[in-house]
Amino acid sequence: MNIVDYYSEINNKSQDIFQKTIEDSSSLGETHAISAFIFEFSECLFEIKEKDMLRMVASQLETATLNLSLGLYRQAFSSLRLAFEMGLGLIFFSIHKLEHNEWLNGENDIKWAKLIDENNGILSKRFAKAFFRELSEDIEQYNNRAKKVYREMSEYVHGNNETWEKSGLIIEYNENLQIRYFKLFKEVSSILLFVLNCRYLKSLESNDVEGLSEFLLEELSHIAAIREFLGGVKE
């Protein structure tokens, strides 16, 4: 067996996994719908660097699912975490321009602890009060959820022993990991959508809000303040 045969064999295995994964077209559709919506949301942002970064988040989410479909489970979780970090990082940079430019120049990193800081982070009451006051009661639970989901994804990224058992070293279809991935994706996207709306919704052009409203009312109508802002029924 030469190197071409070797990789061809791996590719064949990967393609088998791909065929099994795409049987769940409904879950794939749901993840795609979220990435597509995040991309559409980026179209509404005024600031070009923020727009670009949000597009990268959408792209990263799609990459994560592509990894999953090929059986690269650990890479899928890793990409998902990266998308999550970048999404939250974008929100942080949107209010810290100096850090944003340093990051673009490669002189600064996205610091998770700063993002999640309970007093001054982007999932703090202070943040909600500044950009979408009516969400300040909801934001605390999102902070907790963000920490929890980040921790879980990190286990796959850092290679905790337990996760090696879960994701394996051999390329083979793993239904449990697939289910786990879609659950984590749902949680990640739910937090990203919340914080994106908390930060931007009130500052968007009314035509843009109108254009996003159908999707948002479907995904976030259970959050009374967002629903009411979009012209939905009051609590």
Add this chain to the structure above:
Amino acid sequence: MSDIKLRTESIRDDEFIDLAVTNANDEKIIAGLLSSEPCLLEGSRGTGKSFLMKMAHLDLDKNNDFISVYIPFNISSLINTADPLQFYHWMLAKTLKTLLNKLRKKGLSVSSYSKGLLSNDTTEDDETIENDLKNIVKLFENSYKNKLEINIDTLPDIEDVKEAIQEICEENCIKRVYFFFDEAAHVFRPKQQRQFFNLFKDLRSPYIVCNAAIYPGVTYFGDSFELIHDCLYQVLDRKISDTDYLAYFKEMVFKQIDDKVKSQIDKQGGLFKTLVLSCAGNPRMLLNTIQNISSFKIAEVNKTIREFYLTKIWTEHTTLGDKYKGHQNLIDWGRDFLEKIVIPTVVSNEKSSIYFWIDKDIPETVKEALRLLTYTSIIKKENSNIRAHGRLGTRYEIKYGCIIALDKNPYTKSVEIEKIRSVRQYTEFSKTHSEYDNIENLSVAILSDEQYQKSLESMLQQSIDVLSLTNWQKRKLKEENINTIEELYILKEADLIAKIYGVGPVKARIMKNAANAELLEYISG
């Protein structure tokens, strides 16, 4: 106290299954919503129409043979377009956009935006039916977003839309697409409601089923829509005389409360029963009162019932007048008539408990006032074909809670009237009554568009002082002679930036948003 969900909209899809409780009538309604016939579900506010629609929607969503689309119409500034055709197109575009989102979620369509995310393919030249639908949406959106004159003949018509949906069904082995329209009759003005029902009827096809929730009293179908012929008409009504009434509501409440409250309710069954009877079949009212009770003691329950059914429920009714200014007098008259005449007469009649009958030939204005009272569910039309002393009339049920709340001790009063609450025992009101004369001169054109427009105009004429702006911002606006909400509303952000020194894009946006928010707040009712 438990975190109680008062509105269906506040419940996440994954929480529904844990909160759902159904009785035989609910199941019949759900079966109707799942059928291939379009269905209208009528019920007062808070009776659970949205919940049942959502249950049917989620049930269909699990089945790959169907596409189910839930459309909560929202209020947008675009809703106030003067052109009736534009409004029709706005509704159609919203409906189709929600369908497109659903197709994407089901994996039947790929976003053209993100198609280029992982490949370099950014073209949108796929001749897919989803793209046809997208193009239809775009054309409709352009017709109302741009203020330019649009040649209506160039727009796709409803047959194009139906054809596109049929092709989606055929290509994807889907039997039918279901649309669940929620809040349409609440959000829209009468003229718009008539157009909504035109659309509802126009969408009839072997591949499309439309279902919608409507309210008693304030729904306007228009001339071309016939309730009996154009849909399956169902009424959501939970009668306090139903044998499973108490058990049904207990199960519903127990799904939302913690063990501590459950144990209190089990110990104080009589008090709980009073609360359940008080709501007269309205889950939101029951949950609202349960949420407000700190402990299940007689004094606390009495206080809650009095607060809710003497104050809150009537406040809600009166605020209808804020929404429809031209009808404030009629709404106030209805309240007075019920509070000062009907309820005291019914209460003093030892045999009648909670029902009253009214002659069919009462003035139209009285009928309209009663209709508005059914919307807020203070009264419920029980039967419109009842004979009393040879004359035909309508029998109404007064909200149980509104009757017992008049007593200092509602719980004791409840125990008393519970024994005589037969529908056959009612107080009669003939076609003449001195109180009717007081509303003779009021307009019968309830909730007319003209009146709505009038009240909207008066709101727009208000000073910018009412807006959430800083004093500096208000002063700057006034210096430029922008004194009313309307004067601010008609300006663009660019105008503000050009006109006012010190105002850039950020401040201009804040100023414009304040005016828009006020308008949205107003038309939200």
